[in-house]
Amino acid sequence: MILIGENINIMVKVISKALEERNPEPIQKLAIAQTEAGVDFLDLNLGPARKDGEAQMEWLVRTVQEASTLPLSLDTTNPVAMEAGLAICRDKALINSASGKQESIEKMLPLAQKYSAGVIISVLNDEGIPSDAAGRAESIMETISTANELGISNEDIWVDPILLPVSVDQQQVVEYMEFVKMLADLAPGVKSTVGLSNLSNGTPGELRGILNRTYMIMIGRCGQYSAIVDAFDKELISINKGEMTGITELVHKVMDGEDIDTASLSSKERDYVKTAAVIMGKVLYSHSWLELD
Amino acid sequence: MAYEAAIETYSGKVEEVTIGKGEDSLRVGGETTLPFHFFEGRLPNPPKLALEVSHQRQLDRSEEAFKAEIISLQLLGTDAEGKDIEEIAAMTAEIVRSVGVPVIVYGTGEPERDRELLPKVAEACAGEGLLLGPVKKENYREIAAACLKYDHRLIAQTPLDVNATKQLNIMLTKEGISTDRIVIDPLSSALGYGMEYSYSAMERIKLAALAHNDKMLQMPIIANIGGECWKVKEAKEDDAQGVLWEGITALCFILAGANILILRSPHTYKLIQQILSKHLKNYDNREGY
Numbered sequence: 001m002i003l004i005g006e007n008i009n010i011m012v013k014v015i016s017k018a019l020e021e022r023n024p025e026p027i028q029k030l031a032i033a034q035t036e037a038g039v040d041f042l043d044l045n046l047g048p049a050r051k052d053g054e055a056q057m058e059w060l061v062r063t064v065q066e067a068s069t070l071p072l073s074l075d076t077t078n079p080v081a082m083e084a085g086l087a088i089c090r091d092k093a094l095i096n097s098a099s100g101k102q103e104s105i106e107k108m109l110p111l112a113q114k115y116s117a118g119v120i121i122s123v124l125n126d127e128g129i130p131s132d133a134a135g136r137a138e139s140i141m142e143t144i145s146t147a148n149e150l151g152i153s154n155e156d157i158w159v160d161p162i163l164l165p166v167s168v169d170q171q172q173v174v175e176y177m178e179f180v181k182m183l184a185d186l187a188p189g190v191k192s193t194v195g196l197s198n199l200s201n202g203t204p205g206e207l208r209g210i211l212n213r214t215y216m217i218m219i220g221r222c223g224q225y226s227a228i229v230d231a232f233d234k235e236l237i238s239i240n241k242g243e244m245t246g247i248t249e250l251v252h253k254v255m256d257g258e259d260i261d262t263a264s265l266s267s268k269e270r271d272y273v274k275t276a277a278v279i280m281g282k283v284l285y286s287h288s289w290l291e292l293d
Numbered sequence: 294m295a296y297e298a299a300i301e302t303y304s305g306k307v308e309e310v311t312i313g314k315g316e317d318s319l320r321v322g323g324e325t326t327l328p329f330h331f332f333e334g335r336l337p338n339p340p341k342l343a344l345e346v347s348h349q350r351q352l353d354r355s356e357e358a359f360k361a362e363i364i365s366l367q368l369l370g371t372d373a374e375g376k377d378i379e380e381i382a383a384m385t386a387e388i389v390r391s392v393g394v395p396v397i398v399y400g401t402g403e404p405e406r407d408r409e410l411l412p413k414v415a416e417a418c419a420g421e422g423l424l425l426g427p428v429k430k431e432n433y434r435e436i437a438a439a440c441l442k443y444d445h446r447l448i449a450q451t452p453l454d455v456n457a458t459k460q461l462n463i464m465l466t467k468e469g470i471s472t473d474r475i476v477i478d479p480l481s482s483a484l485g486y487g488m489e490y491s492y493s494a495m496e497r498i499k500l501a502a503l504a505h506n507d508k509m510l511q512m513p514i515i516a517n518i519g520g521e522c523w524k525v526k527e528a529k530e531d532d533a534q535g536v537l538w539e540g541i542t543a544l545c546f547i548l549a550g551a552n553i554l555i556l557r558s559p560h561t562y563k564l565i566q567q568i569l570s571k572h573l574k575n576y577d578n579r580e581g582y
Binding site for chain 1 (some may be wrong): 455456457459463464501505507509510
């Protein structure tokens with residue numbers, strides 16, 4: 001799976017402070033560390049960037065490009081800031097993100113064509129987030145055809161099915177997987193991506209990793225192309241490199257509904273099995289899911 | 294082709310919780326199927342009705358409430374009267390020991406206050422088998438310890454969130470409270486004021502307990518609706534309207550799976566009792582169907 005490092009984010013205090021002071025060091029350090037961790041893209045998340053967005057994005061892109069050769073994913077809802085960044089990206093960049101909302105179609109999508117960038121398009125539209133796989137399909141197909149009309153090819157479209165936290169809505173997490181399975185048939189050639197950590201939003205910090213990692217294995221099997229992830233989760237990177245096939249196979253077995261003799265497993269393997277069962281909706285989520293038999 | 298009824302069988306069973314002591318005790322829960330699905334499983338205990346008594350009115354023994362099968366003492370407002378914790382606990386114990394029916398004690402609902410108040414009440418009422426709460430994630434440890442020591446049952450309260458409900462139950466069992474000593478309060482709103490959210494939460498809990506055999510959600514459910522129903526403007530406008538408001542709310546929660554209902558009006562109590570009594574012969578009578 002193509003990994004996009006999520007760690008340069010204005011929500012992080014160090015980053016917002018560095019941006020404000022135009023201090024490159026903390027940002028470049030994070031860029032280098034993520035590059036060394038082995039991700040494929042760096043996400044630069046400026047959020048809404050209402051104030052000073054254009055100058056901030058320009059400075060941020062320059063700063064990161066001095067420290068890393070990785071391609072960038074520019075993450076802001078401000079189209080002016082987005083364009084300022086796209087104009088100076090060395091490599092083919094990724095727009096994070098557009099959606100089926102009218103405003104986004106008018107202001108964000110044309111930028112992908114103008115700068116030959118990839119563009120993440122979420123299933124969100126003016127009616128909100130569709131509740132099931134069929135609703136997601138309907139929404140995205142409309143936006144994809146609009147994008148095609150603007151001259152954006154399927155190969156440049158990265159679909160974001162929108163992942164909700166498992167602690168909020170387990171059913172949606174399952175619907176997500178159903179949608180990803182359909183995607184290749186719906187729109188041949190399109191890619192997909194996801195804010196993976198959103199799965200574990202609301203879950204106690206020390207337990208978030210295993211949820212994210214298990215889900216990465218599961219959606220990978222469904223055909224997911226890429227994910228925006230915590231670059232510093234070493235186990236996640238290792239799973240993605242195919243270094244933990246035992247764990248991966250176990251998670252696949254849970255997806256297939258196979259009976260698993262947990263007595264013979266290590267505690268780590270058991271944790272992955274329990275986590276996969278929660279994600280599949282077989283067990284109702286609670287923060288203590290790993291402690292239950 | 295002959296008609297075949299769609300009969301579900303469930304893998305789970307709701308815990309049976311005993312409240313009160315000795316001959317005066319009552320059992321709630323214990324069902325193996327959804328409310329009124331007598332054709333599918335066992336419902337050994339019909340929904341139980343409690344009437345609420347506030348501290349302000351507690352000494353009027355002629356009150357209808359004292360003829361109810363369960364009494365619910367609401368300690369909310371005791372602070373405003375300037376009573377200290379010891380005093381409230383002693384008054385509560387006096388009532389509990391004189392009524393001869395099981396008692397539910399609802400504290401102030403303020404986690405910090407209840408953290409001190411409810412253990413004192415537990416101590417003063419040692420051995421009475423109170424149903425005591427609300428226990429929340431902020432104060433479950435202290436109240437659980439007192440309930441273990443003085444032999445009471447707990448009301449675990451979480452706001453309309455089945456995942457949080459499960460989590461609190463897990464935490465309580467980790468404190469040593471067995472699952473047959475917990476009653477779930479998912480928070481119940483009145484008709485027209487969010488009742489459908491409560492209904493849905495209750496329904497989900499019951500289905501998780503029965504259909505998915507989720508051990509940490511197999512506790513009986515309590516709907517504390519008296520206060521909620523009588524604070525709405527429709528009830529304040531007109532008493533008869535209030536009784537119907539409370540009655541419809543109660544019936545809906547019985548259908549959603551509530552095992553205990555706390556009512557405020559004796560008229561509502563009688564109304565619901567009449568409705569339930571038409572079905573009482575069906576309880577614990579699987580062969581009858």
